[in-house]
Amino acid sequence: MTTIDDAVLLRRDGRAGRITLNRPRTINALTHAMVRSIRTALDAWEHDDSVTTVVLDGAGERGLCAGGDVRAVHDEVRAGGGTASRQFWRDEYRLNARIAGYPKPYVALMDGLVMGGGVGLSAHGSVRVVTERSAVAMPETAIGFAPDVGGTYLLSRAPGELGTHLALTTSRMGAGDAVRAGFADHFVPAARLEEFTAALAVSEAAEAVREFAAPAPSGELAAQQDWIDHCYAANTVEEILDRLTASGVAEAGKAAEAIRGKSPTALKVTLSALRRARRLPGLGDVLEQEYRVISASLADPDLLEGIRAQVVDKDRTPRWTPSRLEGVSDADVERHFAPVADGGLGLV
Numbered sequence: 001m002t003t004i005d006d007a008v009l010l011r012r013d014g015r016a017g018r019i020t021l022n023r024p025r026t027i028n029a030l031t032h033a034m035v036r037s038i039r040t041a042l043d044a045w046e047h048d049d050s051v052t053t054v055v056l057d058g059a060g061e062r063g064l065c066a067g068g069d070v071r072a073v074h075d076e077v078r079a080g081g082g083t084a085s086r087q088f089w090r091d092e093y094r095l096n097a098r099i100a101g102y103p104k105p106y107v108a109l110m111d112g113l114v115m116g117g118g119v120g121l122s123a124h125g126s127v128r129v130v131t132e133r134s135a136v137a138m139p140e141t142a143i144g145f146a147p148d149v150g151g152t153y154l155l156s157r158a159p160g161e162l163g164t165h166l167a168l169t170t171s172r173m174g175a176g177d178a179v180r181a182g183f184a185d186h187f188v189p190a191a192r193l194e195e196f197t198a199a200l201a202v203s204e205a206a207e208a209v210r211e212f213a214a215p216a217p218s219g220e221l222a223a224q225q226d227w228i229d230h231c232y233a234a235n236t237v238e239e240i241l242d243r244l245t246a247s248g249v250a251e252a253g254k255a256a257e258a259i260r261g262k263s264p265t266a267l268k269v270t271l272s273a274l275r276r277a278r279r280l281p282g283l284g285d286v287l288e289q290e291y292r293v294i295s296a297s298l299a300d301p302d303l304l305e306g307i308r309a310q311v312v313d314k315d316r317t318p319r320w321t322p323s324r325l326e327g328v329s330d331a332d333v334e335r336h337f338a339p340v341a342d343g344g345l346g347l348v
Helices: 032-046 070-080 083-100 117-122 151-156 162-169 175-181 190-200 205-212 222-232 237-246 250-260 264-279 283-297 301-312 330-337
Strands: 002-005 008-013 016-021 053-058 063-065 106-110 113-115 127-130 135-137
Touching: 008 032, 016 032, 032 053, 032 083, 053 063, 053 117, 053 190, 063 106, 063 117, 070 083, 070 301, 083 117, 083 283, 106 117, 106 190, 113 117, 117 151, 127 175, 127 205, 151 162, 151 264, 151 283, 162 175, 162 222, 162 237, 162 250, 162 264, 175 222, 190 205, 222 237, 222 250, 237 250, 237 264, 264 283, 264 301, 264 330, 283 330
Parallel strands: 016 053, 053 106, 063 113, 106 127, 113 135
Antiparallel strands: 002 008, 008 016
């Protein structure tokens, strides 16, 4: 086994290059060192003719990746002002684009929990596999910022207004909903995942998929598309909440309750980011936009407060600033989309 970082295990398995995220106690939360290790492996394997497929999975029983290590971000922003965190995001987003454009099959095993940065490592791959244990989500508005790692690209291209619902509520998708929303391609039963992985060592990825993939279980969101499309087509978060509350649909009422607990600034920035992402031509353009958003969010009090409440102190009672949607001005939102001083990611 070749290991660049103990948190990322790299090895050859027949024709496959294997990447295993190896921080199971944190559900493989992603660090800057892990991002660099994965990028180094992808660069090396691209030019290795004996590697025909790259396979990504996560150690432990709970999931592929719970997202970026936001506890480390919290501590660094408080101590260092966010310079290192901004560089982490810069390298992470560039890795997301690298995965999307990788010239060999990139198979992501999205078993268990896959959130935030874990979505960025998996859902831009060419072969995205979920199981009945998969729970896929973009949870960023709950911790004071907007979906990133190309999440607004995927969400903005989900059917109808489904992506808006997922972004504002941070709802989790099971296998069927993840496939329908465009976050995954194939369903493989968890009991057959080990066999499927073994097949990738000796077979082409497409051949292994044909042998092991099965119809995905029915999702829950397809039947809710009508009220989702109506309510989330509104132009403001305030109007979305009004429509959800007035709809009389129980699920819509629960969605409104979930949204009201999120950061008002993050909600408004997220809605604007999704609408803008729909008009952008490709993933690189959207990642550039997300980098502008996260760079600006480093100056928002809600980023640290959200991480504090959810991850550090775990009191689940964030004190947002401002605390109400009407306190977030159009100028406050627009600031998040201004060009960045370092020129951006260089993807477009």
